[in-house]
Amino acid sequence: xxxxxxxxxxxxxxxxxxxxxxxxxxxxxxxxxxxxxxxxxxxxxxxxxxxxxxxxxxxxxxxxxxxxxxxxxxxxxxxxxxxxxxxxxxxxxxxxxxxxxxxxxxxxxxxxxxxxxxxxxxxxxxxxxxxxxxxxxxxxxxxxxxxxxxxxxxxxxxxxxxxxxxxxxxxxxxxxxxxxxxxxxxxxxxxxxxxxxxxxxxxxxxxxxxxxxxxxxxxxxxxxxxxxxxxxxxxxxxxxxxxxxxxxxxxxxxxxxxxxxxxxxxxxxxxxxxxxxxxxxxxxxxxxxxxxxxxxxxxxxxxxxxxxxxxxxxxxxxxxxxxxxxxxx
Amino acid sequence: xxxxxxxxxxxxxxxxxxxxxxxxxxxxxxxxxxxxxxxxxxxxxxxxxxxxxxxxxxxxxxxxxxxxxxxxxxxxxxxxxxxxxxxxxxxxxxxxxxxxxxxxxxxxxxxxxxxxxxxxxxxxxxxxxxxxxxxxxxxxxxxxxxxxxxxxxxxxxxxxxxxxxxxxxxxxxxxxxxxxxxxxxxxxxxxxxxxxxxxxxxxxxxxxxxxxxxxxxxxxxxxxxxxxxxxxxxxxxxxxxxxxxxxxxxxxxxxxxxxxxxxxxxxxxxxxxxxxxxxxxxxxxxxxxxxxxxxxxxxxxxxxxxxxxxxxxxxxxxxxxxxxxxxxx
Numbered sequence: 001x002x003x004x005x006x007x008x009x010x011x012x013x014x015x016x017x018x019x020x021x022x023x024x025x026x027x028x029x030x031x032x033x034x035x036x037x038x039x040x041x042x043x044x045x046x047x048x049x050x051x052x053x054x055x056x057x058x059x060x061x062x063x064x065x066x067x068x069x070x071x072x073x074x075x076x077x078x079x080x081x082x083x084x085x086x087x088x089x090x091x092x093x094x095x096x097x098x099x100x101x102x103x104x105x106x107x108x109x110x111x112x113x114x115x116x117x118x119x120x121x122x123x124x125x126x127x128x129x130x131x132x133x134x135x136x137x138x139x140x141x142x143x144x145x146x147x148x149x150x151x152x153x154x155x156x157x158x159x160x161x162x163x164x165x166x167x168x169x170x171x172x173x174x175x176x177x178x179x180x181x182x183x184x185x186x187x188x189x190x191x192x193x194x195x196x197x198x199x200x201x202x203x204x205x206x207x208x209x210x211x212x213x214x215x216x217x218x219x220x221x222x223x224x225x226x227x228x229x230x231x232x233x234x235x236x237x238x239x240x241x242x243x244x245x246x247x248x249x250x251x252x253x254x255x256x257x258x259x260x261x262x263x264x265x266x267x268x269x270x271x272x273x274x275x276x277x278x279x280x281x282x283x284x285x286x287x288x289x290x291x292x293x294x295x296x297x298x299x300x301x302x303x304x305x306x307x308x309x310x311x312x313x314x315x316x317x318x319x320x321x322x323x324x325x326x327x328x329x
Numbered sequence: 330x331x332x333x334x335x336x337x338x339x340x341x342x343x344x345x346x347x348x349x350x351x352x353x354x355x356x357x358x359x360x361x362x363x364x365x366x367x368x369x370x371x372x373x374x375x376x377x378x379x380x381x382x383x384x385x386x387x388x389x390x391x392x393x394x395x396x397x398x399x400x401x402x403x404x405x406x407x408x409x410x411x412x413x414x415x416x417x418x419x420x421x422x423x424x425x426x427x428x429x430x431x432x433x434x435x436x437x438x439x440x441x442x443x444x445x446x447x448x449x450x451x452x453x454x455x456x457x458x459x460x461x462x463x464x465x466x467x468x469x470x471x472x473x474x475x476x477x478x479x480x481x482x483x484x485x486x487x488x489x490x491x492x493x494x495x496x497x498x499x500x501x502x503x504x505x506x507x508x509x510x511x512x513x514x515x516x517x518x519x520x521x522x523x524x525x526x527x528x529x530x531x532x533x534x535x536x537x538x539x540x541x542x543x544x545x546x547x548x549x550x551x552x553x554x555x556x557x558x559x560x561x562x563x564x565x566x567x568x569x570x571x572x573x574x575x576x577x578x579x580x581x582x583x584x585x586x587x588x589x590x591x592x593x594x595x596x597x598x599x600x601x602x603x604x605x606x607x608x609x610x611x612x613x614x615x616x617x618x619x620x621x622x623x624x625x626x627x628x629x630x631x632x633x634x635x636x637x638x639x640x641x642x643x644x645x646x647x648x649x650x651x652x653x654x655x656x657x658x
Binding site for chain 2: 054056057058087089090091092093094096097098099107108110111112114115116117118120121133136137
């Protein structure tokens with residue numbers, strides 16, 4: 001069921017239906033690049049919801065919103081969250097009214113959150129709401145919440161358990177991560193759109209997102225890892241030259257006693273992936289990653305601008321064609 | 330249990346504990362005036378909640394907020410709702426996202442609504458939330474939600490039933506009012522703070538608010554009208570020279586077949602009040618109102634500015650001292 005599609009970056013590719021798994025900024029960038037090449041019916045962008053949380057009576061979905069804003073090209077180009085050309089009138093007033101405004105919600109961002117809140121009150125599911133918001137932002141590619149049930153990442157630290165946003169935003173990732181648990185996982189299942197895409201998928205792409213707090217929660221949903229392991233699947237390493245471009249991935253790996261490198265990430269995904277994309281600076285890790293049963297593609301994985309996103313997405317799709325179908329386990 | 334208090338407008342008064350019943354702008358103005366004269370422990374401002382509604386996932390309490398903003402002196406001086414020095418960044422964005430933004434919520438207003446929503450999610454009652462918000466706005470006088478249970482005014486029109494805000498804001502009061510019903514009344518009771526104030530009260534003042542949609546819902550709560558009828562109680566007429574300063578009171582009276590005058594209002598309250606304050610232009614109605622068993626005080630009832638509010642509040646309290654205790658019914 002491979003579909004022919006026209007690429008903006010030249011040539012024709014045949015990759016069929018692609019699922020991109022995405023967390024924060026890095027994930028949103030590659031998803032945005034893929035959306036420039038693949039038609040809406042060829043791509044499902046499945047987004048982590050385990051770092052969602054309630055704040056000021058609003059459901060904040062940091063990863064979904066980062067993906068939405070990037071796909072709609074209204075994201076703030078430098079800060080990695082929120083919207084460009086944003087104001088903070090509401091936040092200033094909540095502060096004046098004595099509320100601890102540790103989470104910075106801009107006015108435009110609040111507008112989207114009020115619509116989400118309204119739809120939640122009307123009983124819509126998170127995945128339906130996400131589709132609705134994507135449509136309002138004129139996004140044509142499906143942005144899919146991984147689950148309609150609440151899964152919440154809890155970071156285990158020497159101080160005890162911290163909710164992810166408390167750890168991430170409030171505490172700026174300072175506490176040492178001893179491990180993590182996914183609250184609510186037992187009651188959660190993939191959303192219908194995610195399940196359907198999994199059946200249809202010819203390729204799964206793990207965008208360069210945090211393996212622990214962005215990708216693992218998606219894989220942890222019932223049936224997902226098994227399905228992914230049986231299909232052509234590749235990751236773009238979020239670790240470049242032993243560091244993460246953004247976010248706490250490298251710090252977490254070190255604290256969990258894992259080698260902080262693209263190889264460390266590849267080991268984490270061993271048995272699930274048959275392709276791995278690393279940055280040029282990590283070229284010397286190729287052989288070690290190949291021993292894990294993965295093909296390796298080496299390129300510039302830093303997406304400086306939109307052209308860089310499209311270029312990397314094109315390379316990922318080209319590389320995918322070389323992976324072939326996995327042997328049944 | 331009369332309390333001696335110092336008046337800003339001269340002299341000393343002894344009126345004990347006063348309950349002011351308030352709806353929208355007119356009510357908020359007189360309540361603000363009373364708060365300049367009476368100490369916080371001498372005044373409870375009890376506010377109608379029957380025009381509350383849900384919008385964009387927020388609980389909008391138009392009358393409570395008008396009272397809060399007036400008491401805090403942050404109200405918009407001309408428009409009668411919302412805050413002075415307001416911006417509409419969120420609203421512009423919700424509109425851009427395709428939401429029908431018929432209810433104009435400013436950014437500062439939204440800040441307060443987010444705090445309210447947050448406290449509702451935490452399980453606090455509307456009266457506790459209202460106290461909390463009053464405190465955040467540095468208001469020292471108790472602002473009391475009439476009830477913690479939802480009561481909703483439904484306007485009966487030839488087109489069918491309309492929720493109050495749909496009738497009032499969306500439809501600009503254009504449909505003819507055939508009558509009204511109070512949804513949820515059977516399950517509602519006065520809030521604890523209102524009940525306590527009712528026991529303590531030596532005087533009840535009906536601020537110049539709409540008799541049907543602002544004052545009646547408060548009186549309709551179990552036990553309220555009976556208690557009010559047994560105590561010294563007066564109203565300031567919201568109808569001056571056959572018209573309402575603001576809002577649909579006059580239009581409603583006409584449509585309900587009631588005489589559109591201060592006398593019409595007084596008849597509506599017959600048996601409940603023993604005092605009635607009318608504007609100088611309605612002086613010729615005095616005798617007719619007195620036949621209803623009310624003392625009448627005539628003065629300038631239009632509150633042009635803060636000094637006007639304080640002056641009218643002072644006159645109301647002076648007039649109240651002449652009412653004496655009602656005969657047991």
